[in-house]
Amino acid sequence: MRYEAHLRARAAERPQHTALVCAGRRVSYAQLADTAERFASALVAEGFGNGERCVLFLDNRMETAAAIFGTLRAGGIFSVINPTTKADKLAYVLGDCEAAVLLTQASLLPVARAALARSPSVRRVVVVDATDDMAANERGWEAFVAPSPTLPEAPRGIDIDLAMLVYTSGSTGEPKGVMMTHRNIGHAAASITGYLRMAPDDVVLSVLPLAFDYGLYQLLMCVKLGATLVLEKSFAFPQKILPLLESERVTGFPLVPTMAALIVQLRNFKPGWAASVRFVTNTAAALPPAHIARLRALFPQARVYSMYGMTESKRCTWLPPEELDRRPDSVGIAIPDTEVWVAGDDGRPLPPDTVGELVVRGGHVMQGYWRNAEATDRALRPGRYPWEKVLHTGDLFRMDAEGFLYFVGRKDDIIKSRGEKVSPKEVENVLYALPGVREAAVVGVPDEVLGRALKALLVVGGGVELAARDVIAHCAARLEDFMVPRLIEFRDSLPKTGTGKIRRAALQAEAEGRELPGEDA
Known part of the structure; x- marks a missing residue:
């Protein structure tokens, strides 16, 4: 179909x-x-x-x-x-x-x-x-x-025709077009609406960009069921958005960690806002357990879902809400009608509590990257059976003895900030265009609100004097908002490998307050 x-x-x-409530219009x-x-x-x-x-x-x-x-x-x-x-x-x-x-x-x-x-x-x-x-x-x-x-x-x-391209950041700095067919979309939407227990009379409030697949699927899933989507541009003014929960009798409220952080800090959250909400979802990055507890208190009638996904397969895992108390730091199990496992370098499942790469199998897995065979071959590899390829996510996980998954980190350099994937290389390319910048590296600093805040580490030469505000203004004029570094640090030099490459992994480990033995190639 x-x-x-x-x-x-x-x-x-x-x-x-009503299909849409948007900009004062009811459509x-x-x-x-x-x-x-x-x-x-x-x-x-x-x-x-x-x-x-x-x-x-x-x-x-x-x-x-x-x-x-x-x-x-x-x-x-x-x-x-x-x-x-x-x-x-x-x-x-x-x-x-x-x-x-x-x-x-x-x-x-x-x-x-x-x-x-x-x-x-x-x-x-x-x-x-x-x-x-x-x-x-x-x-x-x-x-x-x-x-x-x-x-x-x-x-x-x-239905096997391509339906959409979702452009996502790549480690080379060039965006990659994730190819999804009508069948891919239908599989993902059916699985997600199933475990969320969505129904035709649901009303979903989304402030997420339609350019972000989490936001896009709010529209796609509502239309699949005949539900109503209240579509707003952003969550910049929570005091304007949150009353809509009550006035529109919203039943579903998708969040990202930045939104959750703002909500749990509100001192004047009105109980009436949450009265009709029966499910709250989160993805993009894990919520701190304290935020989960606070959300459950603010939305007492709602089931709170922690989830993990990536553009290449839409959603990968979900944590049944009844498991929140037992394992609040878990992102759960495979979504219905799919399989996931933690694999070693050979692609085979590893024993429980062993860190490896998450592999995803199912009808929601992308067809590949648009006109990028090399990147496609890295992500989609032969699976258990001769007729299939499975998605190697590039994310490190461990699975406990009961089959619940826990996110550990990323294998590549991509940073998730404000729920969006940011390529450090893309930001660094812009930084190098700033006169006087000799060396640049971008890392993600743990941040309670953003998940990761972008930090630019710069070496400036040639007698040029730069201030942090100059760097931020330069980036803001050339990059999307979520890609602009919030923190700027000037250094005399950046650590290098024996071949002269900037030791990005070491700088990232430093930003996270952990040690990284040896050098990265």
Whole structure:
């Protein structure tokens, strides 16, 4: 089953039920499906072919949701890009996936146009909140979707076709496009909605970016069931967001650790806000046990789920809430209809309480990285049977004798901060562009709110004087918000290996207050 069929089915079954609450608008399933159909019809009318890519570079809003399903209905592949992305990275993504269409909004046009100057594959730009100052290949959203839909009822493709590319940071500094089919999405959504016990009358409040797969799946899962999604742009102002729990009678509240840290520190949390919430979820990084205890006290009617996942397989594990008291530091067991194990270098399961790499098997595992065979071969390797490949996550875990998993650390350099994966190399590339920077290394410092706070270690030469604020401003102008270092330290030198490479592992160990024997190659 192609995933856009869920939206059409829900619109037929419960047309007037609210699908989205967003920016003061209440959008019914009939309205959302009609808008998606119009977007799809307009794409096809302009020659958008099966398997072509549509990049969505805009905020959490109704048009983003409609375009996701509209792109699928047109037989295409969508990719949602964080609206804080700068022109260089956007240009890379557009070029890497050879996007045919870009959907953006007026406030982001300067960034989009700068990227488009280096993106010859893009034939059409659609602009929400369009102004009169439009280029030849740009059209306003309202005009673009105005014509009546003319698509045939038959789907444009089958369920093994690619549905989305989710760009995630890589250890080389270049983003990698994670390839997910309609079948991958359906498998993940069915498994997660099952263990969360979600139902058609649920109301989910999400402040997570649709560019973040945790946020994206809130939309995908709600549409699968016919539930309601209350979609906000961010959690920057908790006192504005939390009352929505009560006013919208929210039943599901997905969190990341940064949000949880803010909530548990509130002194005026009103019990009425939590009265209707029956499940709270967390992923991206483990919650401290103290935060879990406080969340359970603030949301006494809710089941609190600790989970672990990665973009390459969406969700990997979940901890049944009844296990929280026994093992609050565990990320649980494999999600339904999947398998996981802790493996040695040969890929075989290790004995209990032995640290190894987490391996994932199931229908939610990605197809690979877009046009990156080398990275794909590192992540997807032969499994137990001749017909399959399994995902080697690059994350170190241990499993106890009862089969519950515990996160230990990462095998590569990727840092998780604010729930997002950050490539130190990508940040370092920007730091090296700052005049006077001779050496740069970025590490993750344990932080109760962020999980890991980014710290830049710099060696400056050439008589240049730099202040921490200069470095932060330079990075803020070129990187997404979550990639900007919060801490800056200037040093006379950085430790090197015998071959002259910066000893990143040693610097990371130092940041975490632990010793690392020997040198990393």
